[in-house]
Amino acid sequence: xxxxxxxxxxxxxxxxxxxxALTDDKHYLLETRLDPxxxxxxxxxxxxxxxxxRERGTSPLAEAVTEAMxxxxxxxxxxxxxxxxxxxxxxxxxxxxxxxGQPLRIWCAAASTGQEPYSIAMLxxxxxxxxxxxRVEIIATDLSxxxxxxxxxxxxxxxxxxxxxxxxxxxxxxxxEGDMWRINADIRxxxxxxxxxxxxxxxxxxxxxxxxxxxxxxxxxxxxxxDVLSRIASVMAPDAYLVxxxxxxxxxxxxxxxxxSQHGFYIRKN
Numbered sequence: 001x002x003x004x005x006x007x008x009x010x011x012x013x014x015x016x017x018x019x020x021a022l023t024d025d026k027h028y029l030l031e032t033r034l035d036p037x038x039x040x041x042x043x044x045x046x047x048x049x050x051x052x053x054r055e056r057g058t059s060p061l062a063e064a065v066t067e068a069m070x071x072x073x074x075x076x077x078x079x080x081x082x083x084x085x086x087x088x089x090x091x092x093x094x095x096x097x098x099x100x101g102q103p104l105r106i107w108c109a110a111a112s113t114g115q116e117p118y119s120i121a122m123l124x125x126x127x128x129x130x131x132x133x134x135r136v137e138i139i140a141t142d143l144s145x146x147x148x149x150x151x152x153x154x155x156x157x158x159x160x161x162x163x164x165x166x167x168x169x170x171x172x173x174x175x176x177e178g179d180m181w182r183i184n185a186d187i188r189x190x191x192x193x194x195x196x197x198x199x200x201x202x203x204x205x206x207x208x209x210x211x212x213x214x215x216x217x218x219x220x221x222x223x224x225x226x227d228v229l230s231r232i233a234s235v236m237a238p239d240a241y242l243v244x245x246x247x248x249x250x251x252x253x254x255x256x257x258x259x260x261s262q263h264g265f266y267i268r269k270n
Contacts, residue, residue: 006050017066021221033068067144074112076165077119091130103135107208110216111140114151121190141196154183215245229254242266
């Protein structure tokens, strides 16, 4: 059992590093996630882990602890509806308001192992007529360097490609390598991956027409959610769209974003 003082330190540490708001009932989760980190670093117990974090501050150990507590659950075309809205409503709306030839920019702000940005890339490749010949740039970021490296590889297990991926996309966009599946190079080339912590400035990414930030705000407390939403709004074009997870909302958290015409996405308040 983690001692109260150690739990409190780790709670503050994770809040500062990743925004994760750890509740009092998460002792077991903390122990489970940190056990592999301690074994790899040859640290015998949580007390010594806390002592090492206090001493070393920003270090590979601190990054390992932060990444261990990050939930990286992802699957292709997760929840389906946001991708249906992207093809039927969001893309046509954006394209109709853009001059011919103006590129579109899409940001996946919690890309995990790449299923979400690759789902968008496959959908765009399958619906090129919607783009009117425009180039699309997909930027995919995540806190974890480990999952970003996996996403760049575009290599997935049989289990992963069976979760949400329509069979026609598997046949058209993947090649089998042994018992694994690698997404085709032309799809991988549509996405640029990089590591990014949403708690830190991201204005350098530029302005976006569509932002996917799904299933990450649920791990933040209200002030952190408001801060992240405000900074996301600042990198959205005036008529851009923000897509959140099914359990997420801007209501009560943002004065700059309002619900769109259908549930699940949001627009800037004009």
